[in-house]
Every structure is written in C-alpha cells, then in structure tokens.
Amino acid sequence: MENPKTPPSLSAKIADAIRTAIVDGRLLVGDRLPSESELADNHGVSRATVREALKRLAAQSLIRTERGAFGGAFINHLSYAEARAQQVTTSTLLLGMNAISFQVACEARYALERSCTSLAAERRTDALLATMRSEIDSQSTRDLSDEAFCASDVAFHRALVDCAGNEVLSYHLAGSVEAMQPLMNMITFTARSRAEIIDLHRAIVSGLERRDVASVDRALATLEAYTITLGQTVLKARATR
C-alpha cells in the first residue's frame, strides 16, 4: 500500500492488521471495532494514530463510523454502488496515468463488453431495452454537447451489460466502461460520427431483441473499430497542431 522503501508508519500497520482481519473473515459485517481509546491502548499508540488508521479503512469503505453513544467503527457492508465507485476511480486513474494508447484501452473495453452479449441476448428485459432506446433518443438530440453525448453513451452501454442479469458481471463491466469516459471525452463527435454510432446502437438493441448474438457481436466489433478510428483522428490532429 505504501512505498516499500520507507518503513510503514504505525497507522499503516494498524490499518493493515484490521484490514487483514476483515478480508480473512475474522471480523464480520456489522461487527463493531473497539473504541478508538481502546484500540489506542491495545496497540500502545495514541488516539490520533488510531484515527488515521481508521480513516484509511474508511476510505476503502471497509468500515463506517457512527457518532454518539454506542457509536463507533463498524465493519461496513460493501454495496455494489460503493464497490463500483471505487473500481471506477481506480481504473480511471490507471488509464489516465499510464500513457496507455487509446487503441489498447479500447480493445480491452470492447473485448470485455462482448463477454456479456450471449447472456444479454438470452436474458434482456423489456425495461432495459426501453432504457437503451431512450438513450438512443437522447443521443439523437440536436445541439447536444459532446460531454452529454458521452454520458448517454455510457448509460447505453451500462444498460447493455445489465441485460446479462448478472450483478457481478455488471460490476466488472461498469468499471471497464466508465473508466473509458475521460478518454472518450477527448473526442469531438461530429454529426456524421454521431449518426454512425447511433446506427450501431440501434443495431445492438435490435439484435438483443431478436436474441441474435452474432449481430450484436458484429455491431460491437464495428463500433470498436470505428471508435479507434475516431481516436486516431484526434491523436493525429493533436500531433500536428
């Protein structure tokens, strides 16, 4: 967690000890940790140090603290929403900080997204198909900003992965899709390219409706290739400016 060259601080050590206990299942959801004063005594450190350790754990949503009598630090139930938020933050930063080519990121994202098509075609619901159509309508709005277009694009793809009816799958794929958003926001979508993308979105919905996995896969592959082309255009424009 911390630079291995510097010896870990006391607060880091205490946080690690508690984190290990949680991951190993020695502390269960809902359990209450000892009070900060007790923890301080147990570990032979000051309360301030214990508090720093607890804040580290809170940042990972491992614990939640409540004030007042019989308050304290409780082992948190990690919800899908919290887990997804963390995964998106981590993945977004990873993509932003590692000079990853747009093409590699895109290739990974669409490879992952294709993993849901078979289940999605099998299990898609009318409600989710309606959501996807509604997002397509949004994307067709005139004078839509590029950011809004991207946001709707993300919502469309999240609905697509949700069609697979597997929360765990949705969690992983949502991380992969949303982490791409900052990269996608670099692209300026012309009316021409928007029309192209919307057509492919229509093909995806239609394919899901007919439970035609192959046609969904084809549309996604075309979308991937087209997105990479758009990305390369942007990069070329940047290089020559």
Next chain:
Amino acid sequence: MENPKTPPSLSAKIADAIRTAIVDGRLLVGDRLPSESELADNHGVSRATVREALKRLAAQSLIRTERGAFGGAFINHLSYAEARAQQVTTSTLLLGMNAISFQVACEARYALERSCTSLAAERRTDALLATMRSEIDSQSTRDLSDEAFCASDVAFHRALVDCAGNEVLSYHLAGSVEAMQPLMNMITFTARSRAEIIDLHRAIVSGLERRDVASVDRALATLEAYTITLGQTVLKARATR
C-alpha cells in the same frame, strides 16, 4: 464514500476536494501538495484533520508521502500492481459480503475470461505457454494441498489472460479471477476432479498453441460447468451437515 445520512466530516470533505482535483487532472502525477500546515491554514482546520484527509487518499494510493525536508505528499503514479491489488481487495470483499451465489460469481468470471481467448490465441507467446505448462505440472504434483492447487490454478489463468497482450485487459481480468479465489478455496478437490481440471487446462494450452479459438472457448465452457457442479456439491454437503 461515507454514509450519506451523516454529514461528511471535515477530513472527508478535504479528501474529496483533493481527490476531485486529481481525477480531473488539475493535479498531475509527481505534483507536490502543500505541506500539512499550509493545507491546514488554507482550509481553516487543524493539522490533525488534514492528516486524516491525507491518510484517506494514501489508502487509495492517490498520494504518497515522503518525510524530511522537501518531503511532503506527492500525487502518486498508480502502477498496474497497485491498481490490481486494490481492485482485488474490493472485488473479494464484494463477493464475500453480498451472499452471491457461487453460480453467479462463476458465470461472471468465465464470461469475462472468455473475452480474452480470441486475442490470446492470436498473440500467445512461447514464454507464456511455458508458464501455463509449468503450472499444469505443479497441479499434477501428488500431496498438493487444496490451497496450493487453487493458487496454481489462479496463476494458470493469469497467464492465460496475459496471452492477450493487453495490459488493461489483464488488469480487469486479474481482478475478476483473483477475487474468486476465496470462494474456490471452499472447494475440496479430489484426485478425480483435479485430473478433470488438469485435462481441461491441457486442452486450453493446446488450443492456444494451435490458435484454435473455438477449442479454447469450449474448454473454458466445460471448465465453467464443471466448476459450478463442484461448487454445488460443496453447498449441498454444507446444507446437510
């Protein structure tokens, strides 16, 4: 990040402000934050509060701190290893805390893993194929503990996803595969089931070598079905004990 019912603490607010600045790119890798005292003055809080905020960010590997003159808090370069470690922690806890059926988790994992087969068959290297064969040898060792068998199984599948030659894809898939390990550790692998699994691993390697995507996909599908069967056997045994 924190319970929305309770108003966020000052340290949480300060951490959020800095986190947003990092994610938005207003703070770049290597940038140094003001010293704790300066941050305390700027935000009108005590140093202890600032420190709690910084520990939250450190827990997410967003910053790294160095002591001494001209030390301080620096925006951290998020490496693949750090990102993967965090993703694994989050995903493991998500699976452990949400009463997810073994079947759903397994379905998600293998769906995701299949997303790399096409690229893997195309790009597999001799080195990675050798790694996979070596893990198969490990798995064939007599008197191997179930934990060691699982660990080797994870290493095998990580080599498989690495074959795709896409770091971003490896990052996402490693999270999905490794997070399953605690669930897999609940299974006791008989000599019979080990032999079955090893046969399928051999089929995967052979398929990659021949660049035969379909046969790799088939082997993975069989492995998925077999793993789910094993999991159900365990659950039944638990239910009746």
Next chain:
DNA sequence: GACGATATGAATGTCAGACAATTAAATGTC
C-alpha cells in the same frame, strides 16, 4: 403508572501545541 423533559455517559470529531525522526540543502572545514 404514564409520559415528556432533562441529565448522563460514551463515543467520535476537532483543535492546539509539543516533540521526535527524517532528509535535502546549506554551511563549514580541511
């Protein structure tokens, strides 16, 4: 006895000030 207002106590949240430990740079010495 019932019920509402109040006190109590335990816990987290925050603060102020101090000291220790660490480290790069400035300074001094040969």
Next chain:
DNA sequence: GACATTTAATTGTCTGACATTCATATCGTC
C-alpha cells in the same frame, strides 16, 4: 574539491482538551 556538520523543513506521533452526537437512564409532573 571532498567530506563532515549544521540547519531548516516536513512528516510522524503524543498529549490533553473541548465540541458534538446520541442512546439510555433519570426525574418531575400529571
């Protein structure tokens, strides 16, 4: 110029205090 020493900046930790929150117990009134 090379090397040892001092210095200053910064994080890490400790102490003790007070503010805030909140469930429970207590008390007073009817």
